[in-house]
Amino acid sequence: METSLTxxxxxxxxxxxxRLLGTLLEQRFQxxxxxxxxxxxxxxxxxxxxxxxxxxxxxxPIREFKPLIKTIAPRLRPGTTxxxxxxxxxxxxxxxREHLPESVDIIATHPxxxxxxxxxxxxxxxxxxxxxxxxxxxxxxRSFFTDQQIKVLEMEPEQHDRLAAxxxxxxxxxxxxxxxxxxxxxxxxxxxxxxxxxxxxxxxxDSWELFLDLQNFNPYTMxxxxxxxxxxxxxxxxxIQRE
Numbered sequence: 001m002e003t004s005l006t007x008x009x010x011x012x013x014x015x016x017x018x019r020l021l022g023t024l025l026e027q028r029f030q031x032x033x034x035x036x037x038x039x040x041x042x043x044x045x046x047x048x049x050x051x052x053x054x055x056x057x058x059x060x061p062i063r064e065f066k067p068l069i070k071t072i073a074p075r076l077r078p079g080t081t082x083x084x085x086x087x088x089x090x091x092x093x094x095x096x097r098e099h100l101p102e103s104v105d106i107i108a109t110h111p112x113x114x115x116x117x118x119x120x121x122x123x124x125x126x127x128x129x130x131x132x133x134x135x136x137x138x139x140x141x142r143s144f145f146t147d148q149q150i151k152v153l154e155m156e157p158e159q160h161d162r163l164a165a166x167x168x169x170x171x172x173x174x175x176x177x178x179x180x181x182x183x184x185x186x187x188x189x190x191x192x193x194x195x196x197x198x199x200x201x202x203x204x205x206d207s208w209e210l211f212l213d214l215q216n217f218n219p220y221t222m223x224x225x226x227x228x229x230x231x232x233x234x235x236x237x238x239x240i241q242r243e
Contacts, residue, residue, distance in 0.1 A: 013059030175203025
């Protein structure tokens with residue numbers, strides 16, 4: 001049975017990304033927001049009230065995801081759709097499958113944009129995957145985000161994390177390494193070096209906790225780091241040997 005979207009949605013987590021998502025959702029839906037630091041208006045509701053919503057977006061740090069799921073799982077009504085926005089996918093999908101009742105639908109998403117990159121005039125993309133879709137709301141949500149000029153890519157969690165480790169993961173890793181190396185602007189910066197500085201600025205504008213979560217909760221990240229370390233050693237040896 002196909003179900004249309006309701007007129008209101010719930011958001012759990014009102015950090016930087018939760019607020020950005022809220023601005024997108026408010027174009028069509030009334031918001032009910034639960035957070036330790038909620039908005040200072042009538043959108044702020046209690047946990048009990050937000051869990052009455054048919055659709056819930058979970059916008060909490062990855063490290064807080066499992067405790068939140070275990071807290072809300074026994075309180076969810078049958079027919080609820082839970083949508084995560086974690087930057088890794090295998091971990092949250094495993095947690096949701098394990099702890100959420102079979103009567104609760106699950107949509108896994110990873111918006112490939114954030115509060116900073118959203119301001120850049122470019123094509124914004126979003127990974128989505130229907131983990132459970134008994135109420136058939138997945139196509140409705142896919143259409144909603146497409147209507148916001150967001151290109152939706154459907155991808156299984158394992159494939160997502162393999163690719164993310166070698167794209168988002170490596171970008172954040174390199175950005176932090178360059179920050180640790182204390183690179184800075186000089187009077188003779190080349191365009192390539194300015195691009196590197198931009199990578200540092202963009203990645204290090206996110207919290208250290210987010211960086212750790214991206215590395216620790218993606219099962220394919222350590223392999224990427226080991227490949228990077230081996231590659232650096234190979235290039236170093238070739239320089240020394242003047243090859």
